[in-house]
Amino acid sequence: MLGAGAGAGAAVAAVAVRAGLGLVPASWLRAGDGHRRRWVLYVLAGLISAALLGAWLVLVLIACGLLELAVRRPGAGTSANGLVTLLPGRLSGLYGKKGALAALGVAASGGIGALAWVAFKVGALSYGGGFVIVPLMQSDAVSHYHWMSDGQFLNAVALGQVTPGPVVHTVAVVGYAAAGVWGALLAAAVAFAPSFSFVLLGAERFDRLRADLRARAFLDGAGPAAIGAILGSAIPLALALGEAWQVAVLAAAAVALLALRRSVVPTLLAAGLVGVAIALAGGPLPS
Numbered sequence: 001m002l003g004a005g006a007g008a009g010a011a012v013a014a015v016a017v018r019a020g021l022g023l024v025p026a027s028w029l030r031a032g033d034g035h036r037r038r039w040v041l042y043v044l045a046g047l048i049s050a051a052l053l054g055a056w057l058v059l060v061l062i063a064c065g066l067l068e069l070a071v072r073r074p075g076a077g078t079s080a081n082g083l084v085t086l087l088p089g090r091l092s093g094l095y096g097k098k099g100a101l102a103a104l105g106v107a108a109s110g111g112i113g114a115l116a117w118v119a120f121k122v123g124a125l126s127y128g129g130g131f132v133i134v135p136l137m138q139s140d141a142v143s144h145y146h147w148m149s150d151g152q153f154l155n156a157v158a159l160g161q162v163t164p165g166p167v168v169h170t171v172a173v174v175g176y177a178a179a180g181v182w183g184a185l186l187a188a189a190v191a192f193a194p195s196f197s198f199v200l201l202g203a204e205r206f207d208r209l210r211a212d213l214r215a216r217a218f219l220d221g222a223g224p225a226a227i228g229a230i231l232g233s234a235i236p237l238a239l240a241l242g243e244a245w246q247v248a249v250l251a252a253a254a255v256a257l258l259a260l261r262r263s264v265v266p267t268l269l270a271a272g273l274v275g276v277a278i279a280l281a282g283g284p285l286p287s
Contacts, residue, residue, distance in 0.1 A: 002285050007275020008162065008268045009154030010246035011253035013237040015161055015264055016131045018257045020230035027224055038068065039224045046228025050132075051235040054139030057132070058125045061225045068221025069214060114145060115178045116190050122171045123191035131167055131230040138236055141174045148177040150240035151286035157237065162268050168192070242286035249274055 031039040042064045049060040118140045126133045134157060141147045148156070156173035163169055168191055175187025209215050241247055249271050256262040256270075279285055 003275040003277070003279025004272040005155030005158060005275065006151065006243070006246060006285050007249055007278070008158035008272035009151065010241055010249040010275070011268055011271040012154060012157045012161060013234040013250055014253040014257050015268070016134070016230055016234040016237060017254070018264065019131055020227050020234075021258070023227045023230070027227055031220070031224070035068075035220065038071065038221070042068070042221055042224035043228035043231075046225035046230075047232035048228075049225075050135045050229040050232025054135045054143070054236070057135050057229055058121075061132075061222045061229065064225035065218040065222035069217045072213075072217040072220075112179060112183070112186070115175055115183055115187055118145075119171050119175065119187040119190035120194070122168060124194040126166075126168055131233045132226050133168065134170075134233040135229070135236055137170065137174060138240075141177070145178070147174060149287055151242055152177060154237065154240055154286075158268055158272070162265060162272075243284050245274075245278055245283065246286070 028036070028039065045060055045064055046057075049057045053060065118137070121140075122133050122137055125136070138150075138153055142150055142153050153174075156170045156177075157167065159173055160167045160170035169188070171191045172184045172188040176184035179186070238250060241250065253267050253271055256267045257264065275285075
């Protein structure tokens with residue numbers, strides 16, 4: 001199992017690049033000729049932030065959205081608070097002053113409270129795809145709270161890719177590392193709660209949100225930054241590799257996914273089999 005995890009985990013950086021590149025054509029077309037220079041800047045900002053900032057990546061995505069909103073200055077749509085007022089009051093209240101102060105206290109407290117806060121961030125801020133949140137999750141789980149090693153985190157991301165569902169499933173493995181089975185259940189429940197809440201409580205407002213010029217302008221800035229973040233997430237994932245053979249597996253996975261256009265799950269399974277073979281042969285495994 002350790003060998004399979006190490007092998008599949010070595011390939012996840014290539015999966016992140018594949019996921020990001022798959023979003024580029026449609027986003028580039030939506031940008032149009034008049035906005036493509038800023039599009040490139042937003043992608044670069046997201047990429048660099050994912051590689052260097054970790055837990056602060058989300059602030060860069062928000063900043064890119066607000067910058068595009070300021071540049072376009074849409075004259076139609078809802079009021080200045082449109083992005084918030086389109087959501088039910090119960091959701092927007094989560095981001096009030098009391099909620100922010102409580103969140104900061106939980107984040108600093110450690111234990112189950114810290115796990116719940118990390119899971120909430122993962123679920124609430126996964127804009128653009130699960131790989132956007134990988135740098136934040138890695139920073140919290142590995143560097144800040146030390147629930148798992150870099151190698152174990154790579155295994156978790158690989159498991160989130162192989163199993164049905166989104167990459168956000170990785171948070172369940174993080175919860176298991178932090179507090180066992182109950183931690184995994186708690187992390188999964190908290191991470192998916194924001195998605196269910198937005199759908200159940202705000203579904204009838206989605207059409208209004210998509211038609212709102214302010215919301216569209218914000219997303220036209222945050223969207224390219226999210227693509228850059230997905231691409232940039234490959235950098236800390238690749239740097240987490242601890243063995244030379246894992247680098248070779250990553251290179252082979254990149255060729256399979258990017259050049260040969262193979263499917264993600266078979267590629268990860270093949271990488272896992274390579275890891276099993278190396279483990280059975282007595283090769284080194286990451287700690």
